Amino acid sequence: MTTPVAQSRQRSISFPLTARRAALGLTALLSLLLLYFIGVDQGATSLFGSDTHIHEFVHDARHFLGFPCH
Amino acid sequence: MEFRYIYRGLGVGLLGGLLAFVFARIFAEPFIQDAIDYEDGRHEAQEALDAAAGLAAGAHDHGEVFSRSVQRNLGIGVGMALFGLAMGGLFVVVYLIVSRRYPNIRPRVLAALLAGAGFVGLYLVPFAKYPANPPAIGHEETIGARSGLYVTMVAVSVVALGLAVVVGRWLADRVGTWNASLLAAVVFLVLVGVAMALLPDYGHLGSNRAEFGDFATETPQPLAAPDGTIVYPGFPADVLFRFRFYSVVSQLVLWATIALAFGQLAERIAAAPARRQAQTAAATGADRPAVAEPTAAG
Numbered sequence: 609m610t611t612p613v614a615q616s617r618q619r620s621i622s623f624p625l626t627a628r629r630a631a632l633g634l635t636a637l638l639s640l641l642l643l644y645f646i647g648v649d650q651g652a653t654s655l656f657g658s659d660t661h662i663h664e665f666v667h668d669a670r671h672f673l674g675f676p677c678h
Numbered sequence: 679m680e681f682r683y684i685y686r687g688l689g690v691g692l693l694g695g696l697l698a699f700v701f702a703r704i705f706a707e708p709f710i711q712d713a714i715d716y717e718d719g720r721h722e723a724q725e726a727l728d729a730a731a732g733l734a735a736g737a738h739d740h741g742e743v744f745s746r747s748v749q750r751n752l753g754i755g756v757g758m759a760l761f762g763l764a765m766g767g768l769f770v771v772v773y774l775i776v777s778r779r780y781p782n783i784r785p786r787v788l789a790a791l792l793a794g795a796g797f798v799g800l801y802l803v804p805f806a807k808y809p810a811n812p813p814a815i816g817h818e819e820t821i822g823a824r825s826g827l828y829v830t831m832v833a834v835s836v837v838a839l840g841l842a843v844v845v846g847r848w849l850a851d852r853v854g855t856w857n858a859s860l861l862a863a864v865v866f867l868v869l870v871g872v873a874m875a876l877l878p879d880y881g882h883l884g885s886n887r888a889e890f891g892d893f894a895t896e897t898p899q900p901l902a903a904p905d906g907t908i909v910y911p912g913f914p915a916d917v918l919f920r921f922r923f924y925s926v927v928s929q930l931v932l933w934a935t936i937a938l939a940f941g942q943l944a945e946r947i948a949a950a951p952a953r954r955q956a957q958t959a960a961a962t963g964a965d966r967p968a969v970a971e972p973t974a975a976g
Contacts (some may be wrong), residue, residue: 631680635770
């Protein structure tokens with residue numbers, strides 16, 4: 609246990625990467641990544657070159673969820 | 679601990695995506711097929727016109743990577759389930775941040791409010807400007823511009839929603855919760871309204887205007903022969919309406935599932951430690967022991 613003074617100073621100068629923040633950040637990041645692959649990849653931009661397997665596979669979902677397609 | 683919430687958030691998102699898929703498979707897929715049939719028929723009509731005009735047939739071969747059967751049953755299912763999973767993930771992150779900040783809001787109320795915000799901010803407002811389009815609508819050469827515009831509209835909508843909530847919280851102490859909520863809604867509508875007015879319509883993109891004329895959308899117009907007779911109709915309006923209507927309903931299914939199922943689960947998590955505490959008669963007066971837990975767990 610630290611004294612209240614030390615604690616408050618520590619808080620003000622460091623960026624505490626707590627388990628909570630890591631979990632929330634990772635969840636948000638992976639969700640956005642998933643969203644990108646379902647909604648955008650292999651259409652306007654493509655991470656795997658000119659391959660269209662992801663695009664064609666989720667084709668109907670992409671249209672139906674409102675993302676621009678073709 | 680947060681993980682209990684995160685697992686449940688992802689789970690209800692997946693469930694919502696699957697339910698939305700079941701809805702889509704039954705109601706929307708016939709219209710998606712109609713749209714694809716229209717596209718094929720139009721392609722043939724265009725080829726016939728080109729042949730009559732002595733043009734070489736455009737070697738626009740649609741090499742199918744996946745069969746329609748796979749796309750219709752498996753592809754859309756996986757796509758929508760994973761979309762639900764992603765929405766569940768984003769939802770639970772926001773839920774945990776907001777619920778710590780405002781611990782007095784009841785879990786199921788907060789879940790319903792945030793799911794409503796997700797539906798409106800991530801889907802409905804972008805849809806109002808750039809509605810979902812079935813296959814056959816959308817020109818290949820504008821996909822980059824359209825994706826950029828759509829993502830921009832989603833981002834603007836989410837940021838405007840966040841700003842409106844901040845404004846609403848700030849006003850709540852001054853003019854009361856009800857008036858502050860109405861004013862926050864006005865702020866949101868004005869912000870997204872300005873964005874909608876500034877962003878161009880798909881049909882007004884440079885290449886579209888040059889090739890097809892002055893239309894607000896990329897919806898195919900009737901195909902006319904050189905003498906002016908219409909050889910193939912424009913895209914059927916009823917198919918377009920059904921597709922878009924079912925698109926909205928399926929998103930409602932997804933977000934309603936997240937709201938109701940997560941709200942229920944969050945109530946149980948919040949109630950469980952309280953019950954244990956009541957049994958041990960440790961009357962600390964802490965309504966939400968979950969706040970103190972992370973420190974103990976590391």
